[in-house]
Amino acid sequence: MIIGVPKEIKAQENRVALVPSGVLEMRRHGHHVMVEKGAGLGSGFSDEEYRQAGAEMIDQVENIWAKAEMIMKVKEPIEVEYSLMREGQIIFTYFHFASSEALTKAVVQSKCVAIAYETVEKPDRSLPLLVPMSEVAGRMSIQEGAKYLEKATGGRGVLLGGIPGVKPANVLVLGGGIVGYNAAKMAAGLGANVTIMDLSAARMRYLDDVMPANVTTIMSSEYAIREYLPLMDLVIGAVLIPGAIAPKLIKRDMLKLMKTGSVVVDVAIDQGGCFETSKATTHSDPIYTVDNVIHYCVANMPGAVPYTSTAGLTNVTLPYAIDLANKGWKKACQEDKSLEYGLNIIHGEITYKDVADAFNMKFTPVSNFL
Secondary structure, three states: OEEEEOOOOOOOOOOOOOOHHHHHHHHHOOOEEEEEOOOOHHHOOOHHHHHHHOOEEEOOHHHHHHHOOEEEOOOOOOHHHHHHOOOOOEEEEOOOHHHOHHHHHHHHHHOOEEEEHHHOOOOOOOOOOOHHHHHHHHHHHHHHHHHHOOHHHOOOOOOOOOEOOEOOOEEEEEOOOHHHHHHHHHHHHOOOEEEEEEOOHHHHHHHHHHOOOOEEEEEOOHHHHHHHHHHOOEEEEOOOOOOOOOOOOEOHHHHHHOOOOOEEEEHHHHHOOOEOOOOOEEOOEOEEEEOOEEEEOEOOHHHHOHHHHHHHHHHHHHHHHHHHHHHOHHHHHHHOHHHHOOEEEEOOEEOOHHHHHHOOOOEOOHHHOO
16 A cells, blocks of 8 residues: 655644654555655654655655555644545544534545544543543643743743642643543642542542542532632643534633633643633644633644654554555454544545534444445
8 A cells, every 4th residue: 555644734733643663664564655755854753764764755745645545644634735635545643523614524525534543442432542642732731731820921920839838739630531630640740739520430439549649539510610610720621522522611701710810721622622712722822811811722732742742643553554554444444443433534424423413414324334
């Protein structure tokens, strides 16, 4: 199979979908890999490293899209790439369709086979291709939140961990999954008082067992959120419903409960955000203020630490990509239920129900194609 790896062109996105060692593995399986020149530079991988691994380096990205049977990306195609997608072409990347009707319609129109990293799901309901990026985003949410709590960036002027004789900051984490776990772990490690909320009693028991003493677990509800917001310096939105738009846990009126100069970080922004006042921002312009509360809503947080993120991502995507290349998408998905869940749009038909529901579009069961 011909594999294409274009350079990411979303704002401040420095990750790359395949590292040189991944190219070498693809070559070992007999596949041809085309990589756009400069694609790996943002993550610290030179064109020469790709050449030595056996990649064909391409100047014009249009040639990659025109020839590749499978495109591997990190972020969803953006508008200038819509016309490059081809019928029958496999596109394997993070799509987050439910947050963009324009993207969904463009992929439907292209009649490509869209396999979304974020909905590949194992039998235990875990999302293996989201885990490393969720780990990065969860840890980064505290790093960024702590920075914007500083007075120089408009925050309250609070040190997350406090000092002897001065109380630490209060941090609320909404969601106890991978993002929430890593956010709470980082905040607790810096000495903050952390409250983590989730709807799952089983998850609360697990977190209560593994978290240090400065982390409190509370069952999530609107009442509980309203009760705790006035106490908080930093709130992390870490809620994910696979393939679906994120629920709005903090309404506009609830911001008035918060302290002036407090910070909210919406890690769910790729899925539309879990705060009513969230709108996607970029690394170059990451924050805005609503009702005196600083909002950090960068849609590709792991792109700020591309070396770590790229290495972590390709560790988990490469085995699936090799399977797709070796067997073709249909046989690979027939033999691996986890990969089947990644099928969101096939030949112009939406095969992931939450995506269809998000825009009241027609849903076609994936079994029609398999």
